[in-house]
Amino acid sequence: MYDSDTIAAIATPPGSSAIGIIRISGPESLRIAASLFRSPSFSPETIRSHHLYHGRIVDPHDGCTLDEVLVSYMRAPTSYTGEDVVEINMHGGMLVLQKTLELVCAAGARIARPGEFTRRAFCNGRMDLAQAEAVMDIINAQTEIGLKLASRLLTGELSHTINLLMDDVIDITAHLEAAIDFPEDDIQPQDAHALAQRISGILESLRRLQATSTQGTMIRTGIQAVIAGKPNVGKSSILNALLGHYRAIVTPEPGTTRDIIQETINISGVPVHLVDTAGIRESHHAVEQIGIDMTRARIQHADIVILVLDGSIPLDEFDRSIMHMLQGKHVLVAVNKSDLPRAYADDAVASLMPHAPVIHVSALMQQGIDAMRDALAAMLLHDTPINVSEIMVAHVRHGHALLQAAEALEHARQGLQAKQAPELIAVDLQSALAHLGEITGRSASEDILDTIFESFCIGK
Ligand SMILES: Nc1nc2c(ncn2[C@@H]2O[C@H](COP(=O)(O)OP(=O)(O)OP(=O)(O)O)[C@@H](O)[C@H]2O)c(=O)[nH]1
Ligand SMILES: [Mg+2]
Structure with a gap:
């Protein structure tokens, strides 16, 4: 239900910042602000809408100044919510913001629920639901x-x-x-x-x-691309190469990555949430096994799987069983370590994954990474470029x-x-x-x- 009482909240993110904002909306906004705000140029009777007033926030109980602030008043209906709105711009310390919010609430406001300012804007006809x-x-x-x-x-x-x-x-x-x-x-x-x-x-x-809507939703929310393969093929190296900085630990030791590592890159305007995973093999190590179980779960929910193979050693039963597991998924095959002599031909991959595009890369030498980005873009957009000039x-x-x-x-x-x-x-x-x-x-x-x-x- 839509209420008409006066609500307040800290509108800036938690933590310390140069400026923090407390927002108040509702019929009592101005009275509440006036009870805490002291300024020679300000009085509730003469205040002008959409103007900034410099002054102090004072605790009415002991008269002590809490902070030096700028206060603005947006008179209904020409405010964000369509109601009387007051915004207090103050120093962005959590304690001072919290203390001021408490004073605002003690003077008659209640803490706003998530999205309540915008909900009021909608209910007052300031914007429709899509807006x-x-x-x-x-x-x-x-x-x-x-x-x-x-x-x-x-x-x-x-x-x-x-x-x-x-x-x-x-x-x-x-x-x-x-x-x-x-x-x-x-x-x-x-x-x-x-x-x-x-x-x-x-x-x-x-x-x-x-x-x-398919493309539009994808641009808004992004897609999950899980990097999977057996241990030591270069999955983390590929994540780092796509990101352009060293994010995941890379070592010659198989079984290095155990936890899921997620980072987002921009592929032709689509946020791609890359997920680096533990290499899949039979492991008797409990921690590694948990990582492998998480990998399998992430693969199930992936929009795209980047299957990494090591091109310098022959395919083995682990590669084949992973390929078998990926049947029915959208897969991009990255044959890595192309700086080393090839141990098998593309046909060996194509016979197991006939529909997946195959890219040759060397994460170590940063070769083929752009081709990989292009292949991802083609898979995401189906070769239909995003046309932002249309709704x-x-x-x-x-x-x-x-x-x-x-x-x-x-x-x-x-x-x-x-x-x-x-x-x-x-x-x-x-x-x-x-x-x-x-x-x-x-x-x-x-x-x-x-x-x-x-x-x-x-x-x-
Ligand atoms: N020659 C060569 N070596 C590479 C390449 N990419 C990765 N490596 C090496 O392969 C080893 C394993 O690389 P990682 O990126 O840790 O492999 P991973 O698949 O994440 O391994 P796990 O996390 O253990 O599953 C490291 O020694 C890398 O330096 C490459 O393109 N060429
Ligand atoms: Mg790794």
């Missing part, structure tokens, strides 16, 4: 392309497109309702044909949008709603062609509208809102 989601996307963006997608979502581009499509569906529904209200004016065949054609046009737009759907939730809306519209279109009763067709159109409305929040349930805003950080 609210874009706020977190901007905070979490991992690549420049990801940031661009998030910024475009925040401007309301997707919402605008969805709203236009919804208006079209509403208009078609109005035509049908005329036929429902006046049954003697049955839908004429030529009208039914025209309506079906209009629905086809909407369907085309929906499907075009939906088709961007992209970057949330599974949006893609799913588009799919369901398209299904309902397809049903309506077929109903029109089959001369179904207008009442039945109207039900399908209503269902399409409900699904489209989930994207912008026009028809999102409390459950959907809870799920979305609970994933936000506190203070946002």
